[in-house]
Amino acid sequence: MDTTQVGSISSSVAENSKAWRKTDTVWMLGLYGTAIGAGVLFLPINAGMSGLIPVLLMAVLAFPMTFFAHRGMCRFVLSGSKPDGDITEVVEEHFGRTAGNWITLLYFFAIYPILLVYGVSITNNVEKFITELLGFNAPPRWLLALILVGSIMAIVSLGEKYIVKTMSMLVFPFIAVLLIFSLYMIPHWNGAVLDTLSFSGVSDAVNSQSMLVTIWLTIPVMVFAFNHSPIISAFAVAKREEYGDEAEQKCSRILASAHILMVFTVMFFVFSCVFTLSPDDLRLAKAQNISILDYLSSYFDKPFIKFAASIIAFVAIIKSFLGHYLGAREGFNGLVERAYRAKGKTVNVSKLNRGTAIFMLITTWIVATLNPSVLDIIESLGGPIIAILLFLMPMYAISKVPAMKKYSGKLSNIFIVIMGLVAISAAIYKLFM
Numbered sequence: 345m346d347t348t349q350v351g352s353i354s355s356s357v358a359e360n361s362k363a364w365r366k367t368d369t370v371w372m373l374g375l376y377g378t379a380i381g382a383g384v385l386f387l388p389i390n391a392g393m394s395g396l397i398p399v400l401l402m403a404v405l406a407f408p409m410t411f412f413a414h415r416g417m418c419r420f421v422l423s424g425s426k427p428d429g430d431i432t433e434v435v436e437e438h439f440g441r442t443a444g445n446w447i448t449l450l451y452f453f454a455i456y457p458i459l460l461v462y463g464v465s466i467t468n469n470v471e472k473f474i475t476e477l478l479g480f481n482a483p484p485r486w487l488l489a490l491i492l493v494g495s496i497m498a499i500v501s502l503g504e505k506y507i508v509k510t511m512s513m514l515v516f517p518f519i520a521v522l523l524i525f526s527l528y529m530i531p532h533w534n535g536a537v538l539d540t541l542s543f544s545g546v547s548d549a550v551n552s553q554s555m556l557v558t559i560w561l562t563i564p565v566m567v568f569a570f571n572h573s574p575i576i577s578a579f580a581v582a583k584r585e586e587y588g589d590e591a592e593q594k595c596s597r598i599l600a601s602a603h604i605l606m607v608f609t610v611m612f613f614v615f616s617c618v619f620t621l622s623p624d625d626l627r628l629a630k631a632q633n634i635s636i637l638d639y640l641s642s643y644f645d646k647p648f649i650k651f652a653a654s655i656i657a658f659v660a661i662i663k664s665f666l667g668h669y670l671g672a673r674e675g676f677n678g679l680v681e682r683a684y685r686a687k688g689k690t691v692n693v694s695k696l697n698r699g700t701a702i703f704m705l706i707t708t709w710i711v712a713t714l715n716p717s718v719l720d721i722i723e724s725l726g727g728p729i730i731a732i733l734l735f736l737m738p739m740y741a742i743s744k745v746p747a748m749k750k751y752s753g754k755l756s757n758i759f760i761v762i763m764g765l766v767a768i769s770a771a772i773y774k775l776f777m
Contacts, residue, residue: 367586368598371579373512375602378667379410379572380518382465382660384610385635385653388617390565393626395540398562399618403611405563409763410570411603412756416738417573418595421580423747428585431577432678435737438745445682451733452675454726455574459672462665463708464715466492469661473654489712496665497705504578507666514663521656522609525637525649526616532644536622563763564771568727570606573734574671669704676700727771735764 391399417431424434432451436444467489474482482488499510583598584591617636618626621643629639637653640646677696684691739761742748751757 362590362593364597368594370509370512371582372598372602372605373515374508374667375572375575375579375599376606377511377515377518377663378575379570379602380606380610380660381462381664382469382635382657383569384522384613384660385637385657387565387569387610388614388621388636389626389629389639391562391614392537392618392621393623393630394558394562395623396537396618397541398559399614401559401562402566402614403607405763406566406570406607406611407603408756408759409566410606411600412760413567413734413738413764414572414576414603415596415599416742416751416757416760417576417734418580418599419592419748419751420738420741421577422584422592422595423741423745425747428581430581430674430678432674438741438747441682447733447737448675448678448682450729452672452679454729454733455668455671455675457722457726458574459665459668459704460708460711461720462661462668463489463493463712466496466658466661466665467712468715469654469657473658477651477654485715486709486713490709493705493709493712496662497701499666500669500701500704504582504670507670508578508582511663511666514659518656518659518663519605519609521652522613525640525652526613529616529620529640533616533619534622535619537618540623560766561770561774564727564731564767564774567731567734567763567767567771569610570603571730571734572602572667573730575667577674578670672704673697673700676703724771724775728768728775731764731767731771735760735767739764 391402421429421431421434424437426433426437429437432444432448435447439447467485470492471482471485471488474480483491500507579598580591580595583595587594617640621629621639625639625643629636632639635653635657637649637656641649641653677693677700680696680700681691738748739757742751742757
């Protein structure tokens with residue numbers, strides 16, 4: 345084979361790697377599905393009850409903050425020397441065994457409680473749907489939780505490929521409902537929220553603190569509203585297997601597409617809610633601890649909206665559960681593998697995955713049955729940890745790890761460090777409010 349033929353083949357391979365594939369679409373929707381869950385039904389309340397300024401800030405910062413942060417985490421995973429190395433292995437490779445053990449432990453305990461919360465949420469959601477909307481008696485909670493959690497875990501048992509594919513399919517009805525409700529509210533838009541366009545005003549929603557403090561506390565809301573860090577490692581590993589050396593460029597392109605879709609659909613929904621309801625309406629919804637669709641059902645006197653709210657929450661919880669499961673499994677597997685390695689042993693990956701699935705099924709079922717009130721507190725403790733792993737760890741690696749030096753000197757790095765520190769400080773402050 346002469347040099348002309350070799351060059352032609354190399355050029356063809358490069359072109360194929362740049363072409364958008366069906367698998368790229370599936371992963372793009374999978375990223376969306378992990379990030380945008382039932383929490384989006386509370387986002388207009390949390391962001392808009394203090395007026396329009398926090399919402400405008402969210403619209404400006406949402407894309408750069410989430411894209412650059414998740415791209416940094418993805419690049420960190422891709423910087424490992426092992427082609428199939430996930431985030432727990434890359435951490436150990438770059439920072440040593442002790443740091444690897446601690447970060448893997450934190451990674452697991454930051455994601456695992458969220459999985460438990462989803463188990464509780466889906467049980468509560470279906471139980472409420474059966475009793476309040478259909479008017480029937482719900483099965484015993486232990487049985488209902490077992491059926492629901494068991495059904496989701498049945499999807500998990502099919503493997504990562506089917507998990508991501510299922511998530512991507514569930515995204516379509518979710519986006520459709522968001523857009524339909526966003527468009528439905530447009531004729532009801534009013535200018536009440538425009539009266540809040542002042543930094544001198546005081547917000548009742550944050551105990552008479554200044555608007556700047558309100559904005560500060562809005563940052564972690566944005567971080568966690570668009571967070572899909574639990575699936576980033578699996579995404580990076582899958583794309584490196586598919587694209588090899590071209591994986592970083594392809595991952596960045598997929599991430600950008602996913603974030604554009606996230607920001608457009610979610611912010612359109614948020615703006616539509618905020619321009620339809622006044623800040624007082626949103627504060628009332630917050631006080632009642634109900635979703636925005638539940639409040640709109642009473643506002644418009646349209647009971648069918650409650651049915652839609654229950655269904656969209658059900659779909660959102662399932663797809664977010666699946667995405668977070670991948671991250672929780674990585675963390676749990678990493679802990680077990682390190683324990684075996686310390687004893688000079690190895691563990692069979694297939695058996696480990698089955699064991700992890702059984703552990704997740706049993707613990708999620710028990711917690712969903714018991715419905716402990718402390719779970720939200722534990723989940724909140726994981727917030728700052730997620731922000732550290734997502735925002736600060738990749739930026740630290742850029743300055744210390746030779747394989748990531750090529751990403752240094754970018755303004756986006758400084759931006760992410762600042763946003764990360766703001767998000768972490770606000771998240772910690774909220775824990776002690």
